[in-house]
Amino acid sequence: MRPMYQYGAADVRYGQSIQLGGNCPLDLSGTASYAIGFWLRPRAPAYDGKLLESGSSWSLGLHGLKLTFCLPGMSPHQVSEIELRPDEWQYVLINFESTGTRAGNYTVYVDGTTLIEGSQSNITGSTSPFVLGTSCDAQFYNVAFWSTARSGDALKPVWDVPQPDPTLAACYSFSDGSSTDVSGHNLGQASLEHGAQVVMLAPSLRLVNGAVQPSPRDNLTMSADGGPFSVQAWFHLDAPSPFQSETHTLFACLDSVSNKGFTLGMQWDGTGYNVHTTGYVADGSWRGWGHTSQLPPGEWHHLAATYDGSALTLYLDGEVSLNIPGVVQPTLSQPVWLFGAQPKSNVAGGAAYDFQGHVQAAGLWSRALSASEVQQYMSRDPSDVDGCVAYYAWNGTVLGNQVTGYPALFQNTVTPSIVVTPPSASTPPPGSDTTTQQLAKADPPLPSAQMLFAEPVAFPDQKLLTQDQAQNVLASLEPLLATLPESTLERMRSLSRDNLYQGLARVGGPGGAPVGAFTGQVEGNHFVYYHHTARGKVEAGRMELSVNTECVGWIVSVAATGFSMLLAAFGVGFAGAKLISPIQKAVTESTVLLNTVKSVAESSVVDADSIIRIIKAFYTAGTLGKIFGAVLTGSWFTIAANCAMLLLQVAALWATGGAYVAIVMLQLVANFALFLYVLDHKPAGC
Incomplete structure (x- = not known):
């Protein structure tokens, strides 16, 4: 086939x-x-x-x-x-x-x-x-x-x-x-x-004691929810060895605890491979069914299964191989989908790797396909067809689900590979017209960078790097280029520039990232990965950041408010120490107090003004720190309060004597109130 x-x-x-x-x-x-x-x-x-x-x-x-x-x-x-x-x-x-x-x-x-x-x-x-x-x-x-x-x-x-x-x-x-x-x-x-x-070359995925698990983000529930579903794939099995299981699982959807569910694959009988599947019938018993096919190893074949809610139909190379009525697919509480293995809770690693060969064009559906659809999608990409929830071509650089863009999880020795067969072993699928059939080919090779450019690449219109920044990147390569022979120096210099400009045009330009690329960005307290598909950008995964910016902001606010309060108290204490003797008689009269402060400040021989201004500078830094912390926590009330106190502090920079003491005492009281407020509004999880 x-x-x-x-x-x-x-x-x-x-x-x-x-x-x-x-x-x-x-x-x-x-x-x-x-x-x-x-x-x-x-x-x-x-x-x-x-x-x-x-x-x-x-x-x-x-x-x-x-x-x-x-x-x-x-x-x-x-x-x-x-x-x-x-x-x-x-x-x-x-x-x-x-x-x-x-x-x-x-x-x-x-x-x-x-x-x-x-x-x-x-x-x-x-x-x-x-x-x-x-x-x-x-x-x-x-x-x-x-x-x-x-x-x-x-x-x-x-x-x-x-x-x-x-x-x-x-x-x-x-x-x-x-x-x-x-x-x-x-x-x-x-x-x-x-x-x-x-020779005939078939790009595919090599499975030797390994398996592929669809991304959990795909949330594949078919075969796990008891409803209709379909599965299909091309496979190429190796010759068996005495060290391998006789069962070779192509698809499996089993409960990770009870091991209930559905499997589909081939079984070796000593002479050839036969179709084999397992599932449940109406009385709740686990059953296995098979069909003698006697397929020799080392050939390509297509295997599919459809379930309409009451009957399971198996197709081999597009033709009905086995029809099983009375099948009841149980609802699985902890379903695990695998290609090339069976989930096994009693096996080390949680899976029995029993497939030895190659797989390509694997498709999963949330509905039952008709016989004609099974044949149709043997040679057609179904990723844009209604009901197809996952499709893995495994024929080029894109190895993930081409419906959603989420990358699959490769376990053990899963690698891209090429199967080489003679043309005589490569007949078209059944029902196709050999005279008019267009042969499906692999994706063209996509080199990551060109070795030379026929025309110089102009600096692209993009927002990733400025032209000066790009020139700095190129300048950093000069020590390496200087080690090259003179005959290749200028050519490699232009090659570096043109590849950089071409990369900027593809990734940072108006066209966005190329199909197949992965990008990421910070969203809240998560770093989100995106896979760029032909259908656009889709989320491929996210990672919770270990740094909680809201918690950091709260810590900054507490520390800065406490520091400002300490400086305010120190400022009041400094002025008070200078005025203890003159103000003992006027502690109850604010007007006398302010006049005394003014006269002492004007007659002081100590350079108190310089010390006070230093304290005020430190205090202003503390207020700015509180504003920064408030911005991180998102508390607009504390932002406004700190801005108001910062304005008072700016006024204090030109104030002297009693005006200074009055302002600093006001700041001390306000800081104490704000300190209590910040402590009371601790973010969750901090």
């Missing part, structure tokens, strides 16, 4: 080769322009080799992981300064623009950016067919030839088969597992020589 996400590619090892047609589709004499583009997935080599060649003097090759390019008459060949990435898909484009007879300019792009460029004259043409491989280890996809040079957006990587174009001279896609020319010009079948082959 053909899984939902799969595509073909030419696989060439050292000593193998693939000849593309019986003749050369392009004029390589230098008098005509042309372009050649293809996707390349190089393996880490241990030798120099050729990726694509025509005759003995036109070639694109590898020196380690650096690209090499050679035209007839060129000596020596050109070598890129930057290496390719091993075991990752990259788009290579050779662009030749003729400038006259037997002369022209050449550029070799990788992922839309320049790696090799130059000019050549006295070119001698080649009419030999193009050959992939002969001395390299790599995979190729969508090898296309154009009879004109590419420009503008045509320089950018395109994952799909090239659109029909009068200039498209030939294209060997390999995407459907065949080796024919799909350009419409019928250049001829590609010849697979010395063991070269076309």
Whole structure:
């Protein structure tokens, strides 16, 4: 069977080769322009080799992981300064623009950016067919030839088969597992020589003694609430070993305490795999059901189950495998959903990891699917369909629930991987038209940063960094760049700038964060994570902050009020100490008191004014601290009270004698009242 996400590619090892047609589709004499583009997935080599060649003097090759390019008459060949990435898909484009007879300019792009460029004259043409491989280890996809040079957006990587174009001279896609020319010009079948082959690649999730648990934030209740539901996925089981359980659970929804619930998977009988499920019937007893299928290991198959409230129907590869009436799904108090394992309260770790293989395109529904819908969603993304509550493609960089954006929890050895199968083991799903079916392919590769840019990237319109701040970031890289060879220094400097600007444009620009990105922000006393999906920003998780700003504000308010009260008392005490003798006779008359204070202050030989002003400065700092604490706690009453006392303190800065004492005593009384108020309004949890 053909899984939902799969595509073909030419696989060439050292000593193998693939000849593309019986003749050369392009004029390589230098008098005509042309372009050649293809996707390349190089393996880490241990030798120099050729990726694509025509005759003995036109070639694109590898020196380690650096690209090499050679035209007839060129000596020596050109070598890129930057290496390719091993075991990752990259788009290579050779662009030749003729400038006259037997002369022209050449550029070799990788992922839309320049790696090799130059000019050549006295070119001698080649009419030999193009050959992939002969001395390299790599995979190729969508090898296309154009009879004109590419420009503008045509320089950018395109994952799909090239659109029909009068200039498209030939294209060997390999995407459907065949080796024919799909350009419409019928250049001829590609010849697979010395063991070269076309293989089918299926990106998926590798489960070996591991499991996947949907995010608790998805709150998946189907199969746990007793109502209708559906589950489905593509799976690829390994051959069993004596150390594994005979049961291989694809889906499980069980109560974490009672172990009641529902499981669906395959069971090994010594010869092949058979469909197996467990659940409950009307009398409340736990039952298991199976259907002999005798599926051999190492193949892709599709398994689905639908429950309408009274009957459970199992589908294998889109066809009804087993219909079980009288099923009663119990309501689970503590449900746990797992892919690739069964929740087990009596097992160390809480789960029995019994699935050994690969899974992709797993979907969960809150309703029962019809037979036609089961077949339809074997080859179609259902994440935007009513009733689909979770969908995990597991075919690219996005590994979470594509309905909600919440990331799944990976347990033990769960990793993204690729299953390689021959085309003969990849038949289409039942009911599909093989002549018109569009093969579902994996997401195109998305490199995190480009290696070079054809055009300088302008500073973007965004709010994340100013241009001066961006320049400071780039300046911090200069010590590292200074260690590079002079030949690459300026290119790496521009590369750093362009990648920074492109990143700012994607993350901080008007378009927001790219699909698949995670961002976060502080909201109250939580730090909230957001996952950016095609449907927009969705919350992916939150973390409670250990610092309670309201509690911190209360502590600041108490400390600042106490400090201000202490300073006010000290200020009154200082003035009183200077006036004890003169004011003994006038303690009961405020007017006399103020006059005495004034005369003493004016006649004092001690620099009391300086000391008083220092005290007032400290006191003002305490009042400002109280305002800061009030702002943190959100108490507008204390903010207003402290602002009023701060105004009084400002007035005291110009006051002397009795006016000073009167103001400070007023502040002392007010601070004492405010201190009691703040203590009485302690925040909860502080």
